[in-house]
Amino acid sequence: MKREVNVAVAGATGAVGVEFLSVLERLEFPVKNLKLLASARSAGKKMKFKGTELLVEEMKPDSFKGIDIALFSAGSALSKEYETHVHQAGAVMIDNSSAFRMREGTPLVIPEINPQDALLHKGTIANPNCSTIIMLMAVFPLHQKYPVKRIVVSTYQAASGGGYAAMQELTESTKAYLQEIPFTPKVLPVDYAFNLFSHNSAMQASGYNQEEEKMIHETHKILRMQQMEVTPTCIRVPVLRAHAESISMEFEGEAPSVEEARALYEAFPGVAVIDDRDTNRFPTPREASETFDTYVGRIRHDPFRKNVLNVFAVGDQLLKGAALNAVQIAELLV
């Protein structure tokens, strides 16, 4: 691919779309021209990129002419509808939806973990689920050297995973609660104010919801390891934009020492350790918000099992969980 590329952002006005623009700018991605696409409803809006105002256009089948990379975050249905148009224009689609993640032949990539897979693409590369990305950023640095065989994970997921609408519902319902005004949820299944709930994706026959199944199957694909046992519980908490995860890892052999685990995390790109037992300082979503790293802390052995190590990880759902990871995939292509 060329040194400078023409980029389209599909779903530009959404919660992830806005972050695509900020990440392209922060990473100094070699953008030649940037095209902003959205639904007819959002067309005509203006968005800033590198100090210039750009007009949002309505996405149409011929929108991708001259485009090299199309960053999609417009929902599965539109990704499926537009994939052929993107390919026919000669562009590569990097898709943040779940549409193609498990499709054979479509790479599912976390650039720090399986960058080599990106190069095998046939026109589309899928961006993993946010909870999967943050979990694997906390598992892989150890797994590389100390093979992990089982992960028990409980998530503390932010509203942003449900887009702007969910973020707004969190703040609106909280305002109403504080003013003692009744609130009827419109976007989410329960009143979100000072409340948490089992992830509202569809429950599967297994008793696991879609979000949890994604964490299992995407892990298998990314690590190329079908036998990795993943036991997820996905919970939405009243936090705005960074996911936290309580992760228990069981190793094939003995677990690394806490000191070695810390060193492995510190040496891994995109991971930062916040783990100060003396001052009780560990990662928090507010601190992780709007930053690129996945933060790992509470690094400690299981009290009873030598081959188990537990950590607490936090990462910005809209950045490493979505827009940042997608733009990092684009960087692999340039």
Add this chain to the structure above:
Amino acid sequence: MKREVNVAVAGATGAVGVEFLSVLERLEFPVKNLKLLASARSAGKKMKFKGTELLVEEMKPDSFKGIDIALFSAGSALSKEYETHVHQAGAVMIDNSSAFRMREGTPLVIPEINPQDALLHKGTIANPNCSTIIMLMAVFPLHQKYPVKRIVVSTYQAASGGGYAAMQELTESTKAYLQEIPFTPKVLPVDYAFNLFSHNSAMQASGYNQEEEKMIHETHKILRMQQMEVTPTCIRVPVLRAHAESISMEFEGEAPSVEEARALYEAFPGVAVIDDRDTNRFPTPREASETFDTYVGRIRHDPFRKNVLNVFAVGDQLLKGAALNAVQIAELLV
């Protein structure tokens, strides 16, 4: 003990103290006289019990004359300071603090689980930690019939565990956030608004904080089972007064079927099942608030291990996690 008893509440004006009064009333506990005790600062306040206004008195060594049962929730230091005075007055102390929980000879009781232990008391009965109670209410109904050998638990703990001050800091910091006003935390280590953090109890050499260690050691004592493996991660979430816990149970043999687990929960006093996969309805803290039951849902097998079953449990921290459990202990004595 007599049919009608004289009850003292120490720490009456605190978050748990207020609930003691409401629980004594709701359970129609046979109170003859009720004495409300607090620090000098709170003495003189008035509180309502069964429609009557009672004056809060300053707690002093001679406050327990004529008292049969003293419900304490005034912090470990005061429990230790006053225990002898309570005993000398001939009263039984039921203590919500951690002062005596692990002391040999002091029963640590969840009335639905080990009521027989209460009768072995030598003047003091300890009320377990809130997270321990809610976890064991979700473990014991199965454990009775299908022995559990390991529990991996991640908590989603409410502000109320830190008392009124923490609850107030949650609402105050959230109001400030929504009004875009800077907020400096006074009670908690981080800004709590739309944020979560590793439990702020002191970190131990093990890498587990005090709250987590309580969940391990109190479980051993209550179940009389030192070999029970408990792997806790305690996290405070921006919820006001009900704790949630993601619990993974490993059984000695095969796990019960989901149907049998549900039946065992439904048959257990103080536990209610909220588990509707079709409508994605599971327990939430808002729904559990101000109610007596521990709610269990997301009952499902591990995706990879036949001897593991996972659940999500929610209970009111101030009620089953504190005041209700203590008054239920008192009921065992009457």
